[in-house]
Amino acid sequence: MSQGESLTFYTYARVDEGRDDSWAYTGIPDIFFSDEDGAREALRELRADVESDNEEWPPMQLEKIETLPISKDSILALLNDGMGAFMKSYAILEIFD
Structure with a gap:
């Protein structure tokens, strides 16, 4: 991996429109996929x-999720500050009702 490269990952989470910080720790570990x-x-x-x-x-x-370019500062x-500080962009792709 070269320095400065952004990476794209995928994950899922509960729909919670009332949550201000979507990356705050909830007690449920995040699972990421490539x-x-x-x-x-x-x-x-x-x-x-x-079910x-x-x-x-x-x-x-x-x-x-797309990360910031990889650097010592972004890591x-x-x-130190969690996933929210490492994200460049974030999008909800689909809701599973």
Whole structure:
């Protein structure tokens, strides 16, 4: 990986329109994927598991994240301030109701 390269990752999270900081720690670990298909498949599997346990499915959103260019400063921001400080862009791709 060359210095200055931005990276793209995918993840999912509960839909929570009332949350101001989408990257604040909630007690549930974030899981990131290198491609959209992998994240989408993991979300489908999670939904199947929840529904097979006869639990209510909370709406979830599939998210795309692009990082800041990789540098010593951006990695320090990630380590010291969390994911929000390391993001260049963020988009919700789809909501799974």
